[in-house]
Amino acid sequence: MSGRKQFDVDAALDRAMRVFWQLGYADASLDALGSATGLGRGSLYGTFGTKEVLFRRCLDHYSSIYGAQYEHALCAHPHDPVRAVQAFFDVTLDRIADPSVPGGCLIAQSAAQSPTLTQDSGMQVRGLLETQRRRIRTALTHTQADTATLDELATYVVAVNQSLAVLSRAGAPVAELRVVARLAATTVAHTLATAATPDVAETGFPPGTPGQ
Template sequence: MAGRKQFDVEEALGQSMRLFWQRGYADTSLDLLGAATGLGRGSLYGTFGGKDALFRQCLDRYASTYGDRYDRVLAAHPDEPARAIEAFFDAVLDRIADPSVPDGCLLTQSAGQAATLNPESRAHVQVLLGRQLERVRAALSSPHVDGGDLDDLALYVVAVTQSLAVLSRAGHSPEQLRAVARIACTTVEDTLARPRPGVTPA
């Protein structure tokens, strides 16, 4: 049929996401994207709107794929925030250890290259990182801990998560990464066990 795309858009998006993940935004050229997807520049622009628009679509795909996993593991432990965060770190480490995907985290890498992104893409990275913070903060909800402490704790968990991604790309072993996660889980548990002033734990 005339005008019908002769390629799998989702597959091309997946290949592009992987390339941005492997190389970062700055080192991913249109020529490399074309080689990875088998598409010419005209098809890339016509389908995705150019490199920056394609990059943001790849960020969305990444955030959706892994965000859904994180939502499931966090939701699997209602009223057990410490256990939920432990499960969250397990999911993060499983993703890092997965040999079928690049090392690290596309969002972490993109945040580190913020200076190379245009304003729209830079803002998009911040929005997606904000969603991760919101998801963790929701899982940490506890009536026995001060809300400000929970905000700080959620930011701490996200910071450790991003650090794990950086350490994995730097070549640290899975055992080293799990040691970091264990210490983080202990910190979370200890903070949650510390009652809010004037509140007696149930």
């Protein structure tokens, strides 16, 4: 049909996303993006606009893929927040172990290169991290811990999650990363258990222990 684009825009966006994911925003040249997508500079600009606009669309594309997976993992265990956190980490670890995608995480990669981003792109990256934190915080809601503790735990889980991505880029084996995730889940479990039994937190002993 006359005027119809002769390529798959979504497929091109996915390939561009992998370039930003692998190289980072600063090193993702137009030549690299064009080579990956099969588009010349004119077609690249005509289809996606500027490099920054393309980058931001890639961030949205990435978050739609993995955000949905995180959401599903967390919602699968509505009455078991620790298992939900473990499932959350499993999404990250499975992605890290997947040889068909670049190592690490596009969001972690972009956050590390924040000084090279525009204000709008930097805000989008921070917003995606905040979305991740809110998902975790929601999964922790149905516990007896106080609000401050749950807020801190949500931030902690996001920090560990981003660390897994950074360590994977540095070459850490997936087996080691699974140990990190397991210990983080144990920390979450211990913190929630302690917060649910304030007498233990205050005295170091469960209620009714002889010698108190």
